[in-house]
Amino acid sequence: MNQKITLLWAAALGCFTVMIGAFGAHALKDVLSANGRLETYDLAVQYQFVHTLALFLTGILMSQFTSKRLHYASLLFLLGIIFFSGSLFVLSLTGITLLGAVTPLGGLLFIAAWLMLFLGILKK
Numbered sequence: 001m002n003q004k005i006t007l008l009w010a011a012a013l014g015c016f017t018v019m020i021g022a023f024g025a026h027a028l029k030d031v032l033s034a035n036g037r038l039e040t041y042d043l044a045v046q047y048q049f050v051h052t053l054a055l056f057l058t059g060i061l062m063s064q065f066t067s068k069r070l071h072y073a074s075l076l077f078l079l080g081i082i083f084f085s086g087s088l089f090v091l092s093l094t095g096i097t098l099l100g101a102v103t104p105l106g107g108l109l110f111i112a113a114w115l116m117l118f119l120g121i122l123k124k
Contacts, residue, residue, distance in 0.1 A: 009074075010053075010059055017052055024041045037092035065121055088103060
């Protein structure tokens with residue numbers, strides 16, 4: 001992903017994270033409590049927020065570092081958010097435990113993103 005696309009995704013996800021966090025704390029609190037998944041939902045919001053910030057900072061770093069690895073890092077952060085937080089959101093709201101198997105894939109994508117970020121900065 002290029003710098004503009006990365007920053008646009010980060011801005012959109014930042015907005016979405018605040019909205020979904022507030023929605024979970026208020027409108028969905030009863031459903032999440034009934035499913036026993038309030039902590040799971042909170043974890044999904046937390047990881048989405050942290051990695052949205054990482055995505056945003058990666059976009060900013062693209063103007064300082066020309067490594068293609070930063071472009072890969074941004075894509076991996078985005079995919080990690082989708083797989084990790086997305087699977088936890090669906091799990092929290094539906095109780096479909098099979099989706100718990102997708103969550104570690106998101107974690108691996110986050111690890112790969114941080115590694116690409118490291119390597120992209122290192123190569124300057």
